[in-house]
Amino acid sequence: MILPIIYPALFEMSKAHWNQQIVQLTQNVLRYLHDVNRMLYDDVVAKYRQNLVKYASSWASLVKERSCRNALDRSRHLQEHSRSFSDSFAPRALS
Numbered sequence: 001m002i003l004p005i006i007y008p009a010l011f012e013m014s015k016a017h018w019n020q021q022i023v024q025l026t027q028n029v030l031r032y033l034h035d036v037n038r039m040l041y042d043d044v045v046a047k048y049r050q051n052l053v054k055y056a057s058s059w060a061s062l063v064k065e066r067s068c069r070n071a072l073d074r075s076r077h078l079q080e081h082s083r084s085f086s087d088s089f090a091p092r093a094l095s
Contacts (some may be wrong), residue, residue, distance in 0.1 A: 003033055007044050 007030075014026040034041045 001040070003037075003040055004044050004047070007033075007048060011048065 010026050010030055014023055014030060017023050017026070
């Protein structure tokens with residue numbers, strides 16, 4: 001069962017390769033694999049799509065977490081900066 005291993009690369013190559021002949025060859029290979037074992041092909045495609053959805057949701061949660069962390073870091077930085085800025089203009093006792 002080599003199809004689950006090679007399908008992601010073939011699919012990506014059939015959509016985004018710069019050489020049109022490579023695109024056509026990979027589409028032919030995918031069509032051939034589909035014709036040889038349609039059930040396996042459909043299972044592999046379904047699992048690939050599930051993995052893409054899972055990956056996208058994981059990525060979105062990471063981005064959301066990071067943006068929250070960045071906002072928190074920015075607010076801390078601004079608080080520290082404003083504190084040091086106001087401290088620099090505070091009246092100092094003369095000794």
